[in-house]
Amino acid sequence: MFDETLEWPFFDARHRELKGLERFADQDLQSLIQQEHDGADVYAIAPQMVKTLGAGGWLEHAASLDGRLDSRSLCLVRDMLARRSGLAEFAFAMQGLGTAAITLFGNDEQRREWLPGVIAGDRIAAFALSEEEAGSNPAEMLTAAHKDGDDWVINGEKTWISNAGLAHQYVVFARTREASGAQGLSCFIVAAHTPGFSVSASIDVIAPHPLGSLRFTDCRVPADALVGQEGDGFKIAMSVLDVFRSSVGASAVGMARRALDHTLLRVTQRQISGASLGSFQLTQDKLADMATAVDAAALLVYRAAWVKDVVGGRTSRVAAMAKLFATEEAQHVIDKAVQLFGGLGVVSGNPVERLYREIRALRIYEGTSEIQKLIIAGQLLRSHAESVRR
Ligand SMILES: Cc1cc2nc3c(=O)[nH]c(=O)nc-3n(C[C@H](O)[C@H](O)[C@H](O)COP(=O)(O)OP(=O)(O)OC[C@H]3O[C@@H](n4cnc5c(N)ncnc54)[C@H](O)[C@@H]3O)c2cc1C
Known part of the structure; x- marks a missing residue:
């Protein structure tokens, strides 16, 4: 499904090249991801993930000396990393969130002083x-x-x-x-x-x-x-969130994809009364809902990223829609995965149990779901009032 996503008209050839991150993550990040899943101390693992991502050149998509952030690249990287590891995705995202004010609003000296170390993965x-x-x-x-x-x-x-x-x-x-x-x-x-x-x-x-x-x-x-x-502080903070909220949605999409990956493996392997779990229509009902939610969320996320990159300006409404829908739907997708795993789904350390915990905070940080709704509805009402006045 991710390969199909890359064919969507939102992307250019340079975005499709980012697919190389999948191989990088599966090779260069794999042992750190395994340590994360084995319960290693996140304060020890996160800096190593930052270093590895920096050495691979991937942090160039989180911050830039030319003062621009490509929202589609940011979202694609978060989507791909979140499909593999919550912590690797976090390590990448924070290098961007923690510097976006400098990338977008800093002067040349500030960018030269504060960004190269972050892009190299030497500074957090x-x-x-x-x-x-x-x-x-x-x-x-x-x-x-x-x-x-x-x-x-x-x-x-x-x-x-x-x-x-x-x-x-x-x-x-x-x-x-x-x-x-x-x-x-x-x-x-x-x-x-x-x-x-x-x-x-x-x-x-x-x-x-x-x-x-x-x-x-x-x-x-x-x-x-x-x-x-x-x-300018409030304007800077909100402009940063305009870019990063859709990328939180991308992270949710990646987590939902991970849940679907694990679920497909499980329902095709698990036999119940002589039939595979995946052959039951009630299972297929859930699988269809999960896949549709992932695609619908990805469409809103990449629409918002495309609007930010191509149309420009403040994009609060489309970013809020992307974050709201993708994080809420990912929670439902992951819940369905847990249900299809049965008892195994709630065993500590099971991949879907971990996802069930990982997804929760995304509906809260960078503005809760309720705040996203207030942004969307507020803008609708303002546009309506303007159209009535005209
Ligand atoms: C894991 C995690 C990481 C975070 N990382 C960062 C970070 O790096 N940097 C940073 O600055 N912050 C960070 N945050 C903070 C995060 O952005 C806030 O938690 C979030 O904005 C909500 O604020 P609050 O926790 O004070 O909740 P509150 O503001 O107390 O909200 C409580 C509840 O009230 C609801 N509510 C609030 N106002 C309204 C309203 N007007 N109408 C209807 N409902 C409303 C909320 O939706 C929520 O359900 C992080 C949070 C978490 C959980």
Whole structure:
């Protein structure tokens, strides 16, 4: 099915060449993926995955010195990696999410300083937007930065930060003006060794990945740590999410494909009362629903990526549709896989049991499903109001 996806009109020849990643992952990443599946410490494995992806040149699709991100490449890489490993996909995605503000809004010096190490896989990146009281509503964040001479001094706490403790550099959003809500936010780059920066907690989640909270105590960064203009922070964060939300959808598609791969193997091997499980029509009902959901989700994801790359501008509605539908449907696909595995489906370490845990957070991070619905409906209502006024 993935080969068919590559034939869709959304893609150019250079996108089809990305298929080489499948062989790279099956060879060069295989032993790390096996260690992940055997329960090795994610804090030890994730940096090795970043290094391996960097050495293979794949991180060039996560960040770029020319200031552009190709949304279709980003989605294809996430789709292919998620079909094999949640952690490899996470390792790739965070190099992009943790630097997209710099790629898209940084100046040349910032890009030259902060991106090459990330693209090579020598440095790990993180994106610090969320706070305990400001998750779905980042405009209400409390972390603040004030000017002191030429420097900025940051104070506050962030939580739910992927790669906290592993990252060498963090893109951090903080309030720089008294202006309420979204108006007063700015974006900074903070190196992990900066005095006043610390990792205040690590957080264990159902599908382990490096995650924690950050504290900024009079954390002083130079003037050139500011990305874009002062006050641009909210616009930068939302523009980054416009690109990355469809790619979360791509990750969900890859996980759903993995569930379908395992299910097809299982239902053709499992014999019940002398017949294969796959020969029962109720099984075929589930298989048909699973395959249709995967394709429908992939269509929305790659439509959003194509709109971003080819039409351009803000693409919040199509990105929200892609993330919402792909993550919700992947949850259903994986649930059906667990059901078809029977008791084995809930045994710890079984591939579909692992997927059942891995998929859950995708409906929450980078904006919950409910927030995606608010974005879609909000834009519909605004367009309707404009068309009535015309
Ligand atoms: C595994 C994981 C990794 C993450 N990684 C990062 C990261 O790297 N960087 C980062 O900055 N953040 C990260 N996050 C944070 C993530 O983006 C937030 O968890 C998410 O935005 C939700 O915020 P919250 O947890 O505060 O939930 P809340 O905002 O408290 O929401 C709770 C519930 O209320 C609902 N809700 C909220 N507002 C409304 C509304 N207006 N109408 C209807 N329902 C509403 C939500 O949909 C949700 O169901 C991560 C989260 C997880 C779980």
